[in-house]
Amino acid sequence: MALEFIGIDPETEKDGSPTVWVEEETADLIFQGEKADAVLAALVGGQSWAPDHSAGIPAHEWVMRIPARMVPIIRKACDVAERRAAGGSEL
Template sequence: MKLRFIGIDPSTGGGGSPTVWVEEGSADLVLQGQEAEELLKSQVADTAWVPGHDRGIPAHETVIRIPARMVPILREACDVAEQRAGLR
């Protein structure tokens, strides 16, 4: 699995910063971010997203928080993923 670096939180001071990559083969977005606080995770876990979607967060998943200031980086990652996946 080869990752293409897209961007990092522009206000980073060093380690542990939110980061976005696109996986070259699948065009999946790969996100690193601060794990959401328990209150937010419980709100997500209690939300029924769509009919038939189970409530809760499966043990193999987590909820992360990406700062709004990273929206341009996420847009770029989406553009790259669309191009790689042939969706455009």
Template sequence: MALRFGGMDPNTTGGGSPTVWVDDEKRELVIQGWVPDEELLTKISTTEWVPSHDTGIPVGENVTRIPLRMAAILRKALDDAERSGLL
């Protein structure tokens, strides 16, 4: 799997930080972020987002948190994927 670096949290001070990659082969964004706290997981598990859709996080899926200051980085990764013909 070849990942193309999309960008990382501009406020990073070293070590790990929220990061975005584009996986050209699988045609996916790969996002590294912060582990959600129990409060967020409870909200996700108890809020009906779409009528008649299951709540909670299914096996095989996960959530991550990234700061809104990374919005431009996500847009750039999507724009890059589109220019590459992936979208």
């Protein structure tokens, strides 16, 4: 699996790393971020479920938090993914 690094949280510490990549073959977005335990607890408590979906987090998934300051990096990742999915060049 080949990943294209898009960006990392500009305020990250050396051991912190909210990060975004685009998987080169599928154009899927890949995120690394802080586990959002408080958000997960709220979800497990029955709040904010997607309509027509079962409540709960499947065992193969988890909830993560990506800082709002990373929105420009995520937009860039979306642009790269969109170009890749359309068969264009990454940048």
